[in-house]
Amino acid sequence: MGEDSIITSDLKEILNADKVVFPGVGNFGDVMKELKKRKLDVIIKKAIEMKKPFLGICVGLQVLFEESEESPNVKGLGIFKGKVLKFKQGKVPQIGWNKISSKTIGDGYVYFVNSYYAAPDDKNIIESTSDYYAKFTAAVKKDNVFATQFHPEKSGEFGLRILKKWLTC
Amino acid sequence: MVNLLAKRIIPCLDVKKERVVKGTKFVDLKDAGDPVELAKYYNEQGADELSFLDITASYENRKIIIDIIKKVAEQVFIPLSVGGGINSIETIRELLNAGAEKVSIGTAAVKNPNLVREASQKFGSQAIVVSIDAKRKKNSWTVYIKGGREDANIDALEFGKKMEKIGAGEILLNSIDMDGTKQGYDIELNKKFSEELNIPIIASGGAGKLEHIKEVLTKGKADAALAASIFHYKKYTINDVKKYLKKNCIEVRI
Numbered sequence: 001m002g003e004d005s006i007i008t009s010d011l012k013e014i015l016n017a018d019k020v021v022f023p024g025v026g027n028f029g030d031v032m033k034e035l036k037k038r039k040l041d042v043i044i045k046k047a048i049e050m051k052k053p054f055l056g057i058c059v060g061l062q063v064l065f066e067e068s069e070e071s072p073n074v075k076g077l078g079i080f081k082g083k084v085l086k087f088k089q090g091k092v093p094q095i096g097w098n099k100i101s102s103k104t105i106g107d108g109y110v111y112f113v114n115s116y117y118a119a120p121d122d123k124n125i126i127e128s129t130s131d132y133y134a135k136f137t138a139a140v141k142k143d144n145v146f147a148t149q150f151h152p153e154k155s156g157e158f159g160l161r162i163l164k165k166w167l168t169c
Numbered sequence: 170m171v172n173l174l175a176k177r178i179i180p181c182l183d184v185k186k187e188r189v190v191k192g193t194k195f196v197d198l199k200d201a202g203d204p205v206e207l208a209k210y211y212n213e214q215g216a217d218e219l220s221f222l223d224i225t226a227s228y229e230n231r232k233i234i235i236d237i238i239k240k241v242a243e244q245v246f247i248p249l250s251v252g253g254g255i256n257s258i259e260t261i262r263e264l265l266n267a268g269a270e271k272v273s274i275g276t277a278a279v280k281n282p283n284l285v286r287e288a289s290q291k292f293g294s295q296a297i298v299v300s301i302d303a304k305r306k307k308n309s310w311t312v313y314i315k316g317g318r319e320d321a322n323i324d325a326l327e328f329g330k331k332m333e334k335i336g337a338g339e340i341l342l343n344s345i346d347m348d349g350t351k352q353g354y355d356i357e358l359n360k361k362f363s364e365e366l367n368i369p370i371i372a373s374g375g376a377g378k379l380e381h382i383k384e385v386l387t388k389g390k391a392d393a394a395l396a397a398s399i400f401h402y403k404k405y406t407i408n409d410v411k412k413y414l415k416k417n418c419i420e421v422r423i
Contacts, residue, residue, distance in 0.1 A: 025293050025295065025296075026293060027293075090172055090174075091367050091368055091369055091392070092367065093294065093295055093338065093368075094174060095295060095338065095339060095369050095392075096174050096175060096177050096217070096369070096392065096393070097174070097175040097177065097217055097422040098173055098174045098175065099173050099175075109175060109422040111247070111248060112174075113295040130173070131172065131173045132172055132173075132174060133172050153246060154246060154247060154248050154270060155246070155247075156212070156246055156247050157246075159246060160246055
């Protein structure tokens with residue numbers, strides 16, 4: 001996308017970066033375990049505290065919350081208050097293109113692969129919503145933190161626009 | 170309670186060595202057999218996903234398909250899936266690292282179901298599609314393997330349920346009876362699978378007309394429709410299909 005990027009789990013590199021992306025597909029508990037093992041949990045919190053623009057994708061959104069129905073005894077990063085819930089209806093995981101309505105990033109189809117979604121206590125942080133038998137949180141945004149349940153990197157032209165806007169604004 | 174998840178339209182690209190085969194009749198492409206060109210072309214038309222089938226699937230060709238996926242993933246930002254002869258965790262890892270979203274496992278899922286279990290635990294269910302070649306046998310369907318050449322003597326529906334249980338994220342359901350006939354998908358087969366399984370079903374085999382695609386997504390209850398020849402031979406563009414579906418009140422991404 002015309003920007004310099006590195007893939008790293010090195011603490012110094014993360015804290016030296018202008019912006020931080022935390023993408024992910026995986027199990028909530030496994031991801032938290034791996035983050036703790038590499039002390040990335042502390043680093044992510046620190047990067048967010050330092051007001052670095054932070055983008056979380058998929059599980060990268062979910063771990064920002066306190067807990068998840070996927071891994072009942074595992075604590076999340078707790079950046080945001082609230083829980084991650086499992087879809088109660090329909091085929092699970094939801095796989096495919098669903099429509100989002102947003103406050104600032106625009107409306108359109110984006111690519112989802114998820115069995116779980118976040119339910120923030122503070123509804124004001126909800127940036128986008130979508131419908132899968134019930135309304136669910138598709139993206140959250142607060143200060144320097146932006147996170148999407150969908151995969152902007154797999155969401156065609158619209159997804160690229162979302163990423164470009166995040167990179168340049 | 171609404172579900173706005175769009176039905177997916179997926180063109181299938183058969184890859185042989187460095188080239189896409191069957192794609193010879195494109196008129197406005199500089200190089201119709203080039204996988205990257207073709208992927209871009211389908212993406213522009215509105216394909217929801219691209220399915221690559223490695224039809225030679227030998228060891229030396231594995232490197233070629235990995236290279237193709239890398240190049241396509243650099244330029245096309247929609248989900249890519251790859252199938253054809255996949256039988257090891259290592260190959261799956263290489264394909265996912267190259268930029269594929271999913272791999273589809275066929276014969277190996279029948280011979281070694283543990284591969285499906287292990288792969289879905291390692292990479293997540295969403296990355297593992299089980300591809301079933303089903304052929305009618307009286308009132309049910311039986312699984313065929315090795316590209317439709319050998320009857321595995323397993324009930325297809327039972328096999329599908331088992332695959333869901335051990336971690337398959339989707340089923341690519343190909344009807345051997347309808348494949349290549351252009352007479353329409355096997356509606357009953359897709360309906361049965363969609364009602365009895367709780368993971369997405371991708372219908373394959375038999376598309377010849379717009380009505381066929383509509384039927385399999387409505388009566389057949391499939392979540393996605395895969396087609397090869399109607400797109401390759403330019404009978405319809407993907408956009409034609411989607412406009413038609415939309416007119417018929419089917420949720421699609423346009």
